[in-house]
Amino acid sequence: MKHYHNISIAPFSYIKVGGIVKDLYIIENEEEIPTLYKRDFRIVGNGSKILFAFTNDESTYIIDRNSYIKEYANFIEIGGGTPLSTIGQYFENKGYLGFSRIRFIPGRLGGALVQNASCFNECISDLLVSLRYFNGEKIIELRQNECQFSYRDSIFKGIKGMILSSKFKKVPCNPLLLKKDSEFIRKQKEKSQPLHVLSLGSTFQNVQNYSVSKILDELNFKGFGLFPHAHISLVHSNFIEIKKSCFYPEISLLINHLNIVLYKEIGIFFPIEIVIFRRKDGRIQDFSPQKK
Ligand SMILES: Cc1cc2nc3c(=O)[nH]c(=O)nc-3n(C[C@H](O)[C@H](O)[C@H](O)COP(=O)(O)OP(=O)(O)OC[C@H]3O[C@@H](n4cnc5c(N)ncnc54)[C@H](O)[C@@H]3O)c2cc1C
Numbered sequence: 001m002k003h004y005h006n007i008s009i010a011p012f013s014y015i016k017v018g019g020i021v022k023d024l025y026i027i028e029n030e031e032e033i034p035t036l037y038k039r040d041f042r043i044v045g046n047g048s049k050i051l052f053a054f055t056n057d058e059s060t061y062i063i064d065r066n067s068y069i070k071e072y073a074n075f076i077e078i079g080g081g082t083p084l085s086t087i088g089q090y091f092e093n094k095g096y097l098g099f100s101r102i103r104f105i106p107g108r109l110g111g112a113l114v115q116n117a118s119c120f121n122e123c124i125s126d127l128l129v130s131l132r133y134f135n136g137e138k139i140i141e142l143r144q145n146e147c148q149f150s151y152r153d154s155i156f157k158g159i160k161g162m163i164l165s166s167k168f169k170k171v172p173c174n175p176l177l178l179k180k181d182s183e184f185i186r187k188q189k190e191k192s193q194p195l196h197v198l199s200l201g202s203t204f205q206n207v208q209n210y211s212v213s214k215i216l217d218e219l220n221f222k223g224f225g226l227f228p229h230a231h232i233s234l235v236h237s238n239f240i241e242i243k244k245s246c247f248y249p250e251i252s253l254l255i256n257h258l259n260i261v262l263y264k265e266i267g268i269f270f271p272i273e274i275v276i277f278r279r280k281d282g283r284i285q286d287f288s289p290q291k292k
Contacts, residue, residue, distance in 0.1 A: 002025065004024045009021050015200060016198065017247070019248075020057075022060070043062050048105075049115060049201060051252065053251075064081035064108065075129055079164070080108070080163045081109070084106075085103050098127040098169075100178045101182070102123075102124055103182065105117050113163055116153055120189075129168060130144065131163055152273060194241055199239045200274045202273045203255060204273055219265065221237055221261070252276065
């Protein structure tokens with residue numbers, strides 16, 4: 001386990017945005033978790049869904065790098081910090097269903113389970129058998145049907161704890177078919193999402209058959225921005241593209257603005273899909289960019 005004091009979290013953010021945190025632990029092995037019992041912590045996987053909206057924060061942050069894949073007779077056990085791309089490659093080589101599409105999501109297993117991530121009708125929880133979860137006091141095992149999975153949601157959202165590992169069913173499939181499927185999905189995803197720029201994926205959740213990207217397209221919001229380093233993608237209007245050296249208020253103010261635009265147009269506050277970590281004590285901070 002590596003431990004740092006008063007360090008910037010930006011290098012662990014997918015969009016390279018974030019302030020100074022008081023304590024940061026990088027965990028590669030779950031045996032290291034008990035030393036953190038009783039601490040109030042926040043977990044970061046690949047940080048591809050998190051906006052760190054502070055210039056400094058007193059919280060303890062855990063970066064989950066507990067990455068492994070172990071195969072048993074009836075299931076495959078995977079560490080919470082394992083990248084989805086690594087799992088996808090393993091499942092393809094071995095000829096198992098379940099990750100040929102999700103593998104293009106730039107996250108790690110724990111974060112994907114919290115978000116119940118899915119891609120072109122393949123969902124992370126579909127072939128999940130059970131997972132092991134550290135609830136701040138002890139490790140418990142939860143079966144798939146105990147995790148309350150639904151569209152971009154799970155029991156783990158908003159509660160303190162850490163997904164340590166998960167077991168998945170082994171469903172055999174021809175590796176060539178998996179490869180073909182993967183290639184097709186990769187091309188589809190490249191056409192429909194801005195994959196080669198910094199972003200946090202979809203900004204808002206679609207609700208009641210309303211598509212946020214379609215609404216913003218119709219309102220001519222493609223390319224719209226309030227500040228120089230964050231604007232709506234030209235490829236997908238529910239994605240915000242972020243430029244290097246972005247300061248977090250440029251993103252949070254754009255999200256707030258869009259929230260109001262969508263409310264005025266449809267009469268619904270669309271849930272924000274991006275996970276926003278604000279300063280723990282809730283204090284309002286100086287927004288001046290010099291304080292970055
Ligand atoms: C270009 C792009 C494309 C995307 N495409 C898709 C897509 O097609 N489908 C989709 O569903 N999403 C998509 N996303 C969103 C995002 O990549 C997924 O939600 C991903 O699964 C998040 O994983 P992560 O490891 O980055 O999680 P993080 O962003 O690090 O964390 C997300 C949440 O999970 C929690 N968390 C992380 N690890 C653990 C753990 N071990 N235990 C407990 N809690 C944990 C965090 O505290 C946070 O609340 C996309 C994002 C980008 C940037």
